[in-house]
Amino acid sequence: CIRDRWDLADTGRTKEKCTQPGITVMTGGTEGKRKAILGYYPDAVVLDIGEQESIGTIADRVKKAGPIGHVIWMAPDHPVCKVDDEVIITGQEQGVIQLFRLISGLVEAGYGLKELMWTIITVNTRKVLADDDILPIHAGVPGLIGSMGEEYPNWKIRFVDMAAGEDWPVEEMFSIPGTSRGKQLGYRKGKWYSRHLVPVRFGGEYRSLY
Secondary structure, eight states: OEEEEEEEOOOOOOSSOOOOSSEEEEEESOHHHHHHHHHHSTTOEEOOOOTTOOHHHHHHHHHHHOSEEEEEEEOOOOOSSOOOHHHHHHHHHHTHHHHHHHHHHHHHTTGGGSOEEEEEEEESOSOOSTTOOOOGGGTTHHHHHHHHHHHOTTEEEEEEEEOTTSOOOHHHHTTSOOBSSOOEEEEETTEEEEEEEEEOOOOSOOOOOO
């Protein structure tokens, strides 16, 4: 049996932006978060994706945007609260399913064999600290990113999970190098954490109930 453990991380940050040549496009997030990122990437192009847009339509829009080097995807903002099945389904349509369609659209547009930088930003999808409240709606994103990294090793992925209600350290965030496997980092209370899988050992003597 294994469990997650989050330890303080050396992010490998550089003094400059870690990105690829070409246009930066971003989608998702709140107006406030977009504005903060536009302060750092003033030439970034906002690419909003409708829930009913087909992969072919997304591919056409990607082609029209120009040569893309960096994709910033932010999970839609949802309050951390108890949610029912309908809310989860709606949230996934705007989240992990939308991300899947964006990935597919980029591949259809010819980016599957090109160098590409991704920045994936989620909020409270991981229990980094013991008192974290978890937002289950976007819990499928890490699995999708893991599969994307295996399928397209030429893509570099910067994958961060932020805390709800905290300001984002934009300059720090975008100076973290991407990796082909998209190892996820968590940001809590001004510190970065990385995830490790550790074995769980059960103490005590086993006694049969029979």
